Amino acid sequence: MTDRRPMDLRAYEERMRSGPCFVCAFVAGDPDFRHETVYEDDDHIAFLDRWPTLPGKVLVAPKRHIEHVVRDVDETAFLRLMRVVRRVALAVEEVLAPERTYLLSLGSQQGNSHLHWHIAGLPEGVPYGQQQYHALMTENGVLSMTPLQTADMAARLGQAIRRM
Template sequence: MDREAIDLDAYVARTRTGPCYICAYLAGDPDYRHETVYEDDAHVAYLDRYPTLPGKVLVAPKAHIEHVVRDLDEAAYGRLMLVVRRVALAVEAVFAPERTYLLSLGSGQGNSHLHWHIAGLPPGVPYERQQYHALMTENGVLALAEEERADIAERLRRALGRRATPGT
């Protein structure tokens, strides 16, 4: 897949000075639109706007929670992780990755809303381009047309067996 450079300075400025992008997305702000692939009362999963791997999905609680271990009680943590697993299984069903990476990123300085990244490593990626290298936007993001994003989202929704509201 073709990659394109990302304006990292603009991205960092937006994450550090703009609104919480997940809260803005959930509120329907068109500047923070994402392709939803799963939604329930407490969680949402959506395509990464800057994917480094095909079908990269983010999962977040709808409530603005910032700390993965201390802001969730055991039951809420378990429910979130079950959604992460369910979405990861859909990514695996659609993309058949060699390995599925799961990680929670962000900080109090930017992208503070708790979210999990689900990224499937395609088979055949040379070892030196796997793991962190494969996840770093500094190495370029996939150049996907809106139609490609919509198709990926629909394939993931079908794999999940639940329809989300497209384009929200």
């Protein structure tokens, strides 16, 4: 796995709690919230996590600002979103061949309120004590990836999605 670097959690929390919605800002084209897109349709966007804890960690979100995964989404919209999540997760599995693929919807009204799903492939061979939540916590460091590595990962995932 790529080397890890510490993350400035205090600065991240401040940005998420006091700044604009990161998904809405990204969708609007704000360069301060730029991410590498791996999939996009009229209603959804999938992009690489800016602070990945696992290789190829992707976020999938509706473009419209929705906050609650259950009560703010009708069944049809929820199923459309979950089809996108599944399609992206299958691409992560094709490209990275993980031991397990984690799917989580995180965030709260206090920060990161825009509904989004995390798709994270756990690489083969990660010791059990470093799996599950440990593997997802930025407190344990984030991967040091160059812009070229990030762009390459986005391209490979995007190609896999288009083949489906």
